[in-house]
Amino acid sequence: MKKNRPVLTRRDFIRGTIGATIGTSIFGLDWPQREANAISSSMVTVVRDKRAMDSSKNVDAKILDKMLAQTLTKVTGQNNSKDAWQSLLKPDDMIGLVPTQHLNPTHKEVIDAVKNSLMAAGFAKEKIKLAQGGPNEPKECTALIALPALKAHWLTGIGTVLKNYIMYSGNPSRYHKSNSSKLGEIWNFPFVKGKTKLVLVDSLYPLCDKGPQPDPRYKWAYNGLIAGMDPVAVETVGLKIITEKRKALRGEPWPLTPPPICVEAADTVYGLGTSRTEAITIEPYGWETDLLL
Amino acid sequence: MNTTKTSPSMSFFKKTFVCFIYVAFLHLLCEGAIAKLEVNTINLPKSIGNWTRFDAPREINSENIFAYMNGAGELYLAYRFQHLEVFEYTFGNQNNIVVELYYMETSDDAFGLLSLDWSGEPVFFEESPANTAIQPPATPLRGLYGAGLLRIWSDTIYARVLADRETPASKHTVLTLGRLIAAKRERPPEPELFRCPPEKIGSAWDLRKDRMSFFRSYLVLNSIYYLSEKDILDLDLSAEAVIVPYETMSNAAERKRSQFLLIKYEDRERARNALTHFHNAYLPEYSREFTTDSTHGKPILFELEDGWLGYKRIGNYVAIVFECPDRESAGTIIQKTESNLMTRGGDHEKK
Numbered sequence: 001m002k003k004n005r006p007v008l009t010r011r012d013f014i015r016g017t018i019g020a021t022i023g024t025s026i027f028g029l030d031w032p033q034r035e036a037n038a039i040s041s042s043m044v045t046v047v048r049d050k051r052a053m054d055s056s057k058n059v060d061a062k063i064l065d066k067m068l069a070q071t072l073t074k075v076t077g078q079n080n081s082k083d084a085w086q087s088l089l090k091p092d093d094m095i096g097l098v099p100t101q102h103l104n105p106t107h108k109e110v111i112d113a114v115k116n117s118l119m120a121a122g123f124a125k126e127k128i129k130l131a132q133g134g135p136n137e138p139k140e141c142t143a144l145i146a147l148p149a150l151k152a153h154w155l156t157g158i159g160t161v162l163k164n165y166i167m168y169s170g171n172p173s174r175y176h177k178s179n180s181s182k183l184g185e186i187w188n189f190p191f192v193k194g195k196t197k198l199v200l201v202d203s204l205y206p207l208c209d210k211g212p213q214p215d216p217r218y219k220w221a222y223n224g225l226i227a228g229m230d231p232v233a234v235e236t237v238g239l240k241i242i243t244e245k246r247k248a249l250r251g252e253p254w255p256l257t258p259p260p261i262c263v264e265a266a267d268t269v270y271g272l273g274t275s276r277t278e279a280i281t282i283e284p285y286g287w288e289t290d291l292l293l
Numbered sequence: 294m295n296t297t298k299t300s301p302s303m304s305f306f307k308k309t310f311v312c313f314i315y316v317a318f319l320h321l322l323c324e325g326a327i328a329k330l331e332v333n334t335i336n337l338p339k340s341i342g343n344w345t346r347f348d349a350p351r352e353i354n355s356e357n358i359f360a361y362m363n364g365a366g367e368l369y370l371a372y373r374f375q376h377l378e379v380f381e382y383t384f385g386n387q388n389n390i391v392v393e394l395y396y397m398e399t400s401d402d403a404f405g406l407l408s409l410d411w412s413g414e415p416v417f418f419e420e421s422p423a424n425t426a427i428q429p430p431a432t433p434l435r436g437l438y439g440a441g442l443l444r445i446w447s448d449t450i451y452a453r454v455l456a457d458r459e460t461p462a463s464k465h466t467v468l469t470l471g472r473l474i475a476a477k478r479e480r481p482p483e484p485e486l487f488r489c490p491p492e493k494i495g496s497a498w499d500l501r502k503d504r505m506s507f508f509r510s511y512l513v514l515n516s517i518y519y520l521s522e523k524d525i526l527d528l529d530l531s532a533e534a535v536i537v538p539y540e541t542m543s544n545a546a547e548r549k550r551s552q553f554l555l556i557k558y559e560d561r562e563r564a565r566n567a568l569t570h571f572h573n574a575y576l577p578e579y580s581r582e583f584t585t586d587s588t589h590g591k592p593i594l595f596e597l598e599d600g601w602l603g604y605k606r607i608g609n610y611v612a613i614v615f616e617c618p619d620r621e622s623a624g625t626i627i628q629k630t631e632s633n634l635m636t637r638g639g640d641h642e643k644k
Binding site for chain 2: 007008009010011013014015056057102103153154155156159172173176177178181210211212213214215216217219257258259261
């Protein structure tokens with residue numbers, strides 16, 4: 001007899017059965033429950049500088065360059081930006097930078113800083129391109145640097161790292177509604193899988209509610225860059241910052257709703273990294289006020 | 294066969310008369326249409342303060358809304374969206390003001406969008422409404438401002454007026470644009486359903502009107518109170534729903550909260566089917582105790598992981614309370630709502 005797929009409900013979150021239900025609700029009961037990804041620990045850096053933006057939210061490019069350099073050395077354990085990039089990329093890589101283009105977009109200054117830093121490290125200008133868009137964009141690249149901006153999203157809870165590749169599907173609305181839990185699937189497409197060498201989240205001026213449409217009431221100057229090589233761990237840290245900011249705004253717990261199921265699914269179903277906070281090492285540097293971690 | 298012949302002059306007279314009637318009819322028809330169009334068209338000024346706009350607004354419809362705002366488009370499609378006009382005012386190279394006018398099918402839909410967030414500074418538009426007869430006794434909020442963003446419910450229009458940067462000048466301009474949008478437009482009352490949940494339940498429970506929202510879609514419900522990844526309540530654009538928390542402050546140190554959901558379906562059959570669907574998806578282990586028709590008798594109550602859940606179908610309405618700390622309160626919230634619905638009349642009391 002064919003069994004019905006279970007429906008994920010609020011009760012799964014309360015009972016702590018979300019992981020099992022996600023697997024079965026996405027793939028059906030016959031799908032074997034897989035173990036969490038083998039990644040035992042994922043490091044995520046959070047580099048902040050309170051001078052990164054002025055009171056009018058103009059970005060100070062020099063400060064940003066320093067933040068980027070610090071991020072690169074901390075993430076890779078190398079001594080300088082050049083060595084850091086060279087440890088992440090091959091000399092002949094076609095490098096795609098993947099920012100959020102629209103609706104709380106990645107700051108242009110962040111994209112420029114990454115591009116300039118890559119060129120300073122010896123990567124040719126012609127080998128660096130903006131690669132946000134349809135499936136042809138990642139196909140033309142051998143390495144991707146994800147550069148999303150940190151924001152809450154009304155359909156998926158969070159709309160930052162995992163959602164940043166939605167256009168690569170060629171059919172973004174296929175990942176709307178209940179299918180948003182499948183966003184991790186896109187990262188496993190053959191022309192995407194394994195190409196992401198660094199996830200660098202623009203957290204200068206994040207949005208903690210009502211995204212993706214801009215709502216200045218829920219934006220604040222965090223003045224940070226969040227980075228790592230595990231996309232799920234970086235997303236999880238961004239999620240924690242947003243959640244803590246919401247709590248601070250209301251003075252009581254204000255959980256993201258809908259809950260960001262895509263993050264746990266990226267871990268337990270698609271094996272992209274870890275969403276378990278106990279398996280993530282967070283390394284904060286710089287400005288400590290309202291770190292929210 | 295006896296036939297009546299008409300003289301040429303009489304025929305000309307008849308034709309002229311018919312033409313006259315036809316032209317007069319067309320004229321009346323066009324006048325009505327133009328008048329209706331004028332009421333539902335916002336003419337924003339070319340320049341306001343230091344800001345100047347592009348000549349024509351950008352037109353967005355349900356086909357191209359995702360190209361304009363990605364997944365945010367689902368929010369507007371979850372209400373009865375018709376089209377969107379976007380005006381962009383520029384002031385040099387910085388601090389643009391964007392005006393988005395969302396034309397919705399009904400005033401309730403535009404209201405629903407505003408009701409998703411009641412925070413902000415209330416803004417009152419003092420122009421006289423076109424029809425004062427429909428002004429409700431207690432004036433509901435129609436505009437909210439915060440940090441550079443003004444949100445407006447003006448009859449069938451929901452508007453967002455957003456300044457890139459908040460300055461005294463941009464705030465003044467944003468509010469002036471808001472007044473122009475709301476000027477001479479109807480001011481219908483809030484949706485009827487919005488007034489159904491009782492404001493107080495006994496002496497303990499208070500309705501949080503500042504957290505009360507009107508919607509039609511499970512996606513919107515999930516963005517306020519997550520229930521399920523699927524539409525387990527069979528919501529669609531024909532349904533109306535409100536969700537609101539009740540809170541008790543009897544013990545100040547430990548505030549208790551219950552969520553209350555009231556849905557009005559097109560008819561009783563849909564309500565009955567929706568409740569069955571909800572029960573099967575949300576309470577599968579209680580299937581034997583379930584009765585699909587709870588119109589008569591007391592609410593059906595279940596003790597779950599997060600407190601008491603109660604529900605009742607009341608004609609074509611479904612009332613559900615979640616996370617209630619005790620059985621008695623869960624039943625009382627539903628019964629009090631049912632009394633309110635009875636008082637308001639309608640056919641919901643009939644099975």
